Amino acid sequence: MSIIIDKETKLVVSGLTGREGSFHGLRNQAYGTHLAAGVTPGKGGQDVEGVPVFDSIREAVEQEGANTSMIFVPARFAAPAIDEAIESGVETVIAITEGIPVLDMLVTYWKAKEAGVRLIGPNCPGVLSPGKANVGIIPAQFFDPGKIGVVSKSGTLTYQIGNELKQAGEGNSSIVGIGGDPIIGSDFIDILKLYEADPETELIVMVGEIGGDAEERAAEFIASEVSKPVVAYIAGFTAPPGKQMGHAGAIISGSSGTAQAKKEALEAKGVRVGESPTETARIAVEVLRG
Amino acid sequence: MDLLEYQGKQLFAAHGIPVPSGEVASTVEDAVAAAERIGYPCAIKAQVLIGGRGKAGGIKIAADKDEAEGHAGAILGMDITGPHGEGPFRVDQVWVEGGSDIAAEYYASVILDRGEKKLLAMVSAKGGMDIEAVAAEDPGALVKVHIDPTRPFTAAEARPIVEAAGLAEDVRDDAAEVLAKLAETAQGEDATLIEVNPLIVTADRKVVALDAKVTIDGNALHRHEGLAELDAESIDDPQEAMAREKGLTYVKLDGNVGILANGAGLCMSTLDVVAQAGGAPANFLDAGGGSKAEAIVDALTVITSDEKVSAILFNIFGGITRCDEIAKGIVEASSRLNLGVPLVVRLDGTNSEEGLAILADAGLPNLTQETTMLGAAQKVVELAGAGS
Numbered sequence: 001m002s003i004i005i006d007k008e009t010k011l012v013v014s015g016l017t018g019r020e021g022s023f024h025g026l027r028n029q030a031y032g033t034h035l036a037a038g039v040t041p042g043k044g045g046q047d048v049e050g051v052p053v054f055d056s057i058r059e060a061v062e063q064e065g066a067n068t069s070m071i072f073v074p075a076r077f078a079a080p081a082i083d084e085a086i087e088s089g090v091e092t093v094i095a096i097t098e099g100i101p102v103l104d105m106l107v108t109y110w111k112a113k114e115a116g117v118r119l120i121g122p123n124c125p126g127v128l129s130p131g132k133a134n135v136g137i138i139p140a141q142f143f144d145p146g147k148i149g150v151v152s153k154s155g156t157l158t159y160q161i162g163n164e165l166k167q168a169g170e171g172n173s174s175i176v177g178i179g180g181d182p183i184i185g186s187d188f189i190d191i192l193k194l195y196e197a198d199p200e201t202e203l204i205v206m207v208g209e210i211g212g213d214a215e216e217r218a219a220e221f222i223a224s225e226v227s228k229p230v231v232a233y234i235a236g237f238t239a240p241p242g243k244q245m246g247h248a249g250a251i252i253s254g255s256s257g258t259a260q261a262k263k264e265a266l267e268a269k270g271v272r273v274g275e276s277p278t279e280t281a282r283i284a285v286e287v288l289r290g
Numbered sequence: 291m292d293l294l295e296y297q298g299k300q301l302f303a304a305h306g307i308p309v310p311s312g313e314v315a316s317t318v319e320d321a322v323a324a325a326e327r328i329g330y331p332c333a334i335k336a337q338v339l340i341g342g343r344g345k346a347g348g349i350k351i352a353a354d355k356d357e358a359e360g361h362a363g364a365i366l367g368m369d370i371t372g373p374h375g376e377g378p379f380r381v382d383q384v385w386v387e388g389g390s391d392i393a394a395e396y397y398a399s400v401i402l403d404r405g406e407k408k409l410l411a412m413v414s415a416k417g418g419m420d421i422e423a424v425a426a427e428d429p430g431a432l433v434k435v436h437i438d439p440t441r442p443f444t445a446a447e448a449r450p451i452v453e454a455a456g457l458a459e460d461v462r463d464d465a466a467e468v469l470a471k472l473a474e475t476a477q478g479e480d481a482t483l484i485e486v487n488p489l490i491v492t493a494d495r496k497v498v499a500l501d502a503k504v505t506i507d508g509n510a511l512h513r514h515e516g517l518a519e520l521d522a523e524s525i526d527d528p529q530e531a532m533a534r535e536k537g538l539t540y541v542k543l544d545g546n547v548g549i550l551a552n553g554a555g556l557c558m559s560t561l562d563v564v565a566q567a568g569g570a571p572a573n574f575l576d577a578g579g580g581s582k583a584e585a586i587v588d589a590l591t592v593i594t595s596d597e598k599v600s601a602i603l604f605n606i607f608g609g610i611t612r613c614d615e616i617a618k619g620i621v622e623a624s625s626r627l628n629l630g631v632p633l634v635v636r637l638d639g640t641n642s643e644e645g646l647a648i649l650a651d652a653g654l655p656n657l658t659q660e661t662t663m664l665g666a667a668q669k670v671v672e673l674a675g676a677g678s
Contacts, residue, residue, distance in 0.1 A: 102402065106439035154553060183404065236562070242340075246558070
């Protein structure tokens with residue numbers, strides 16, 4: 001098993017006719033993901049390398065049975081595109097787009113919640129279930145199938161840790177990039193829940209960073225609800241307060257959201273926190289192999 | 291993007307929130323002229339983006355022209371460090387405003403609650419002091435209500451928390467009105483934080499915002515032209531201004547190890563491992579996904595314009611970013627810029643072998659290759675130390 005995406009995934013890509021959307025959509029297809037359709041308003045009836053393009057996501061759901069939507073449209077148009085996906089009948093929406101206004105995401109977040117649709121992102125690299133499906137921009141060649149589930153706010157940091165796991169001979173059930181924005185559809189807790197229930201996942205690696213309190217909340221959740229071992233890494237110990245460190249959500253506000261506070265919250269609940277990506281991968285392998 | 295107090299007050303005024311009138315000045319002469327027009331007593335307030343200005347000596351009351359001149363002279367040009375170590379910030383502007391006759395000091399705010407995914411309105415009768423301390427000491431003194439993101443927040447909805455916070459009965463309607471307008475400002479201007487501390491009651495029982503702390507969502511500036519202009523003017527650090535112009539994500543720090551990595555998370559992590567190795571990072575620079583050679587030249591231009599930098603670390607894990615493009619950029623930059631400092635390069639991921647071959651062929655004398663992130667961090671710290 002794996003979580004969120006697998007061989008049953010039928011993907012519809014909003015923005016498939018764009019440069020980024022076609023590059024990554026077709027890359028996902030080449031990996032083995034079932035790319036069912038693309039969507040670009042006004043371009044219905046066209047195709048991208050043989051993949052049919054529709055005017056709306058709903059048409060892609062009705063005609064091609066799409067169950068997972070990936071959003072690759074520019075930031076200014078992305079929130080309405082996510083809203084459209086939420087109302088289209090797909091089960092999962094994965095929003096890659098960076099730069100969506102946060103107050104738009106507040107409205108969209110609750111729409112997804114009320115509709116019972118799983119939203120991943122925005123501002124995330126997507127989800128990879130090695131050997132099964134890839135939806136997003138994660139470079140799949142650095143990951144093997146295996147027993148470690150990864151959930152992360154960061155893309156490249158995840159590639160770094162995943163690659164170290166691969167070099168140590170371990171692989172992943174799934175890799176979920178939840179995104180670096182202040183408001184994201186799925187938080188650590190949502191994904192931890194899925195890994196806890198996934199029989200293939202034996203250990204979870206959680207990669208956090210400064211800003212907000214999602215890591216602290218996750219620590220509470222791990223203590224009461226997660227029986228599988230969790231190993232964590234937190235980035236941003238040297239980040240100064242009040243400065244946004246690349247990701248819109250990566251900012252220490254006053255005295256809250258520091259890496260130190262997150263590390264302490266996790267360690268207080270028995271989660272081992274690596275000092276570096278390398279040490280995190282090493283601890284994960286050590287714990288996994290008992 | 292954070293607004294200065296006077297910019298926040300101008301935004302409040304545009305949304306019908308009562309604020310004292312005043313003028314902004316950047317010279318002592320202008321400040322005194324403003325004080326003369328406004329009359330005495332008047333407040334002279336440092337315009338910097340941090341709390342705790344009063345304690346740091348950045349807010350003074352002038353009773354006459356001589357005092358106005360003395361205070362403006364002392365405040366303009368001073369450096370203020372925030373209570374959490376922010377800054378120091380140089381005071382380039384003061385806000386001169388009419389003195390307020392204060393009968394009570396309250397607190398009001400509307401902030402983004404990331405955990406609950408809603409805006410949160412808060413009010414307290416204990417204003418004029420550090421609200422985090424108030425909340426820690428007496429949690430009941432800070433009364434909160436979440437705001438439905440799909441519709442306006444009304445004064446009627448604000449009324450119960452104003453009451454529960456124990457604000458004086460005769461000003462509750464006005465305070466509820468102000469809170470509703472703060473929410474309107476947040477929703478209308480894409481603010482993720484609006485804090486008024488203190489929200490005062492004047493001797494003639496008017497509710498007035500005496501301070502304004504406002505953060506606007508940088509991702510929403512495209513729909514607020516006036517605020518976008520303020521943002522463009524707001525950067526005074528030369529490296530940060532240059533980086534902004536070149537479209538790079540850069541944050542200036544105060545060490546001597548220049549850092550370039552791809553991806554925000556990996557870049558933060560790189561700063562951390564450099565610090566663990568005993569070094570002091572000079573900057574955060576995320577080269578982004580899919581960086582091309584030209585972006586690397588730009589990035590090196592910005593990093594090396596900081597004179598403190600005595601060595602530079604490239605930490606690249608190529609996913610979408612191709613290591614051969616990064617290598618070409620390094621070679622290109624080395625020929626175009628007089629780098630003059632050692633480079634430590636760690637390339638891994640997509641096309642790393644091609645990238646490493648390009649660097650080997652170029653035979654750059656000041657370049658060291660490392661195969662791991664930790665090894666690269668140790669090496670750059672060693673070289674930075676030797677160069678300073």
